[in-house]
Amino acid sequence: MNEKTLELLRLDKKHIWHPFTQMADWMAGEQIIIDRAEGFYLIDTDGNRYIDGISSLWCNVHGHCVPEIDDAVKSQLGKIAHSTLLGLAQTKSIELAGKLIKIVPSNLSRVFYSDSGATAVEIALKIAYQYFYNRGVKRYKFIALGQSYHGDTIGSVSVGGMELFHSIFRPMLFETYFVPPPHPYRFAGSPAECMNHSLNVMEDLLKKHGGNIAAVIIEPLVQGAAGMIVHPCGFLKAVRELTRKHNVLLICDEVATGFGRTGKMFACEHEKVEPDIMCLAKGITAGYLPLAVTLTTEEIFNAFLGRIDEFKTFYHGHTYTGNALACAAAIASLELFEKNKIIETLSPKAALIEKYLQKISGLPFVGDVRRCGLTAGIELVEDKAAKRSFPYGRQIGAKICRAMRHKGLMMRPLGDVIVIMPPVAIDLPLLERLLDIILETLENDLKKIEI
Numbered sequence: 500m501n502e503k504t505l506e507l508l509r510l511d512k513k514h515i516w517h518p519f520t521q522m523a524d525w526m527a528g529e530q531i532i533i534d535r536a537e538g539f540y541l542i543d544t545d546g547n548r549y550i551d552g553i554s555s556l557w558c559n560v561h562g563h564c565v566p567e568i569d570d571a572v573k574s575q576l577g578k579i580a581h582s583t584l585l586g587l588a589q590t591k592s593i594e595l596a597g598k599l600i601k602i603v604p605s606n607l608s609r610v611f612y613s614d615s616g617a618t619a620v621e622i623a624l625k626i627a628y629q630y631f632y633n634r635g636v637k638r639y640k641f642i643a644l645g646q647s648y649h650g651d652t653i654g655s656v657s658v659g660g661m662e663l664f665h666s667i668f669r670p671m672l673f674e675t676y677f678v679p680p681p682h683p684y685r686f687a688g689s690p691a692e693c694m695n696h697s698l699n700v701m702e703d704l705l706k707k708h709g710g711n712i713a714a715v716i717i718e719p720l721v722q723g724a725a726g727m728i729v730h731p732c733g734f735l736k737a738v739r740e741l742t743r744k745h746n747v748l749l750i751c752d753e754v755a756t757g758f759g760r761t762g763k764m765f766a767c768e769h770e771k772v773e774p775d776i777m778c779l780a781k782g783i784t785a786g787y788l789p790l791a792v793t794l795t796t797e798e799i800f801n802a803f804l805g806r807i808d809e810f811k812t813f814y815h816g817h818t819y820t821g822n823a824l825a826c827a828a829a830i831a832s833l834e835l836f837e838k839n840k841i842i843e844t845l846s847p848k849a850a851l852i853e854k855y856l857q858k859i860s861g862l863p864f865v866g867d868v869r870r871c872g873l874t875a876g877i878e879l880v881e882d883k884a885a886k887r888s889f890p891y892g893r894q895i896g897a898k899i900c901r902a903m904r905h906k907g908l909m910m911r912p913l914g915d916v917i918v919i920m921p922p923v924a925i926d927l928p929l930l931e932r933l934l935d936i937i938l939e940t941l942e943n944d945l946k947k948i949e950i
């Protein structure tokens with residue numbers, strides 16, 4: 500390590516508090532510092548290169564330092580970086596809204612901007628609640644899936660079902676009804692039975708409490724942070740039917756699944772589902788700048804119209820709402836989706852991942868492999884037959900990902916689930932290299948790691 504790296508690391512360990520990181524381990528451990536990037540590679544302060552295997556936490560789309568996006572941001576900088584959307588309009592946020600409305604499910608017509616996935620979800624929950632309130636109906640409960648993840652603010656944690664992250668905060672949260680997620684690997688029965696079990700619990704809750712429930716919120720098709728739980732086909736559609744039948748709203752949190760991850764632009768498209776509210780963030784600016792949107796139907800929007808003293812206004816906003824630089828990056832990204840026909844190029848990449856997953860599934864300690872489009876998870880277990888997990892403290896997933904990093908692949912696991920989430924625009928040869936490193940590490944290093 501060079502002198503500059505050592506000095507920066509000293510400062511980092513002295514002053515920075517990293518998210519989702521046990522800082523005692525961090526401060527005691529060997530760390531690297533990302534300094535720049537080229538295409539699909541991250542480069543550290545010592546010049547080492549790593550394939551960005553998790554899209555810089557699931558948000559990068561076209562790679563790094565993409566000339567078209569760089570130019571769009573630079574040219575926007577020459578005009579204006581930011582002005583408020585509170586009672587004032589701005590060119591780029593209008594242009595982006597126009598482009599988004601053309602590609603999202605056709606019932607969605609209104610765009611509310613914010614700056615992260617968590618805020619997009621907060622806004623969805625508050626809109627759902629106030630939509631009923633403005634019509635004279637008090638509904639303040641939500642239904643969510645167990646092990647769901649919708650962000651880290653108090654509202655989105657309230658509808659989050661990940662015990663590890665969320666249970667500590669339970670006393671601070673509003674009460675939510677949770678439905679067991681349809682997770683075939685952890686269910687004693689067929690995928691169809693697994694799905695029906697979840698749907699039956701949801702329907703019972705809707706029958707019993709429907710009059711108090713504003714919305715059902717779900718991550719469509721894939722529960723990302725839960726460890727890439729892939730729902731059986733038809734689940735999303737069935738949830739849409741249940742919510743219609745019981746007259747509650749459906750919120751689809753496409754923060755992780757949006758922008759090509761599942762093989763289509765949005766996960767909802769796979770089952771031709773039109774949610775009442777949709778949340779987008781992560782990939783929206785191709786991983787360049789913080790931006791999020793909450794989309795709604797015209798019917799929901801109309802419930803907020805009235806004279807000022809009817810108090811139907813949606814009193815919510817963030818300072819950097821609809822930031823012009825971020826909108827410029829998002830527009831450039833959508834143009835690249837069209838120009839490079841990204842969605843059309845996804846199926847051979849998904850097939851390549853599937854081919855490797857089949858090989859990997861036969862390895863010792865690999866309990867389950869699951870995939871939806873270019874998003875996949877490999878669950879490592881101590882006992883394959885009994886599906887028994889490793890004890891949490893052993894950090895097997897983290898150790899395996901460290902071993903991959905030494906081979907030039909940047910990864911971050913979810914517990915003992917190895918996440919495969921490359922930028923969707925990655926080329927086939929580089930994707931193959933990435934998958935080779937994963938296969939090789941699971942074949943050779945897993946045995947070595949104190950097992």
Ligand SMILES: *Cc1c(COP(=O)(O)O)cnc(C)c1O
Nearest residue numbers: 615616617648649650723754755
């Ligand atoms: C990452 C994520 C969020 C939170 O997004 P942030 O931008 O990190 O706040 C919300 N929902 C889902 C499904 C996510 O994967």
